[in-house]
Amino acid sequence: MITLHHVAMTLSPVITPVGLRPRRIWFTIAALVAVGGVLAAAGVMLFVLRSGGDLGQRLTPNQVVTVYLSPADEKMVWVKETGQSVPDIKCDKSPVDGQEILESHEVHLLSENVELNVDNERWRGLLTLSAGPAGRYEVSCRTSGVGPAPTLSIGDPPRFYGARDTALGSLAAFGLAIISVITGGVLAVVVAVRRGLHRVRLRQQRTDANHG
Numbered sequence: 051m052i053t054l055h056h057v058a059m060t061l062s063p064v065i066t067p068v069g070l071r072p073r074r075i076w077f078t079i080a081a082l083v084a085v086g087g088v089l090a091a092a093g094v095m096l097f098v099l100r101s102g103g104d105l106g107q108r109l110t111p112n113q114v115v116t117v118y119l120s121p122a123d124e125k126m127v128w129v130k131e132t133g134q135s136v137p138d139i140k141c142d143k144s145p146v147d148g149q150e151i152l153e154s155h156e157v158h159l160l161s162e163n164v165e166l167n168v169d170n171e172r173w174r175g176l177l178t179l180s181a182g183p184a185g186r187y188e189v190s191c192r193t194s195g196v197g198p199a200p201t202l203s204i205g206d207p208p209r210f211y212g213a214r215d216t217a218l219g220s221l222a223a224f225g226l227a228i229i230s231v232i233t234g235g236v237l238a239v240v241v242a243v244r245r246g247l248h249r250v251r252l253r254q255q256r257t258d259a260n261h262g
Contacts (some may be wrong), residue, residue, distance in 0.1 A: 080238040087230015103166045106205025111139075111193045116146060117204055120184030121153060126207035127191060128166060128173040129200050135201050136174065141191040143181050153182040164208065178207060191196060199244040 104127055107115045117125055127139060143154060157178045164175030181187055191202055 055191070055194030057133065076241040077238055079167045080234040081186075083237065084231045087234070090230070091227035103164075103175075103208040104205040105168055105203040108201065108203045110202065111199050112190055114188050114190045115204060116186055117179075117181050117189050118185070119143065119179060119181040119187045119189075121155075121180055121182040123184070124178045124207055125204050126164070126175045127177050127179065128203040128205065129165065129176050130203075131172045131174050132198075132200075134198075137193040139176050139200075139205045140190050141177070142188055144188045145178065145181075146186040146188055147183070149183065151181055153180075155180045163210060166178070173203065175207065179204070190256070211219065 065221065075134050103126070106125070107117065119125060123157065127141060129136065129139070141156060145151060155178075159175050159177055166173045166175070189204060191204075193200060
């Protein structure tokens with residue numbers, strides 16, 4: 051007599067114990083997640099945080115150049131490093147169309163080490179300029195002191211150059227590395243636990259079969 055139990059056993063697919071066990075490839079995936087996150091964080095630290103910046107227009111002291119300024123779009127005044135002391139520079143801004151300047155900002159980077167390497171030349175950021183309303187401005191920069199006239203340039207600042215921006219970028223990179231390592235570690239632990247439980251089940255099944 052064929053019972054429902056025999057029918058169910060006949061229709062059930064046969065799954066080997068090895069097929070139920072989590073594969074070792076998951077350990078490799080966990081390692082790749084951790085290592086990949088750390089490498090991505092290192093890439094952020096080495097390239098993203100130090101990327102950007104442009105010399106723009108080169109000029110000499112007291113030379114007038116025309117640049118676009120706005121309250122939200124800063125320009126940086128660079129000086130070419132020659133081994134001499136960094137000069138004290140101040141800049142004047144005047145709108146090309148003669149309209150009134152509503153706001154003007156000039157921030158000196160005395161404690162910041164902002165550098166840019168272009169064509170084997172090293173440039174240092176001295177100050178940032180911004181003004182409102184947005185538009186084209188005539189800018190001239192003057193230096194104080196004696197000595198050879200420095201070579202200046204007005205261009206774009208790096209994406210991250212202030213202490214606050216650099217700290218936030220570094221924190222984000224560090225967080226990415228930590229999250230990746232934790233994710234890879236948790237994945238490896240879960241796989242190891244599941245493989246251990248699977249071995250326990252197999253031993254229990256063999257024990258039951260031997261006593262059956």
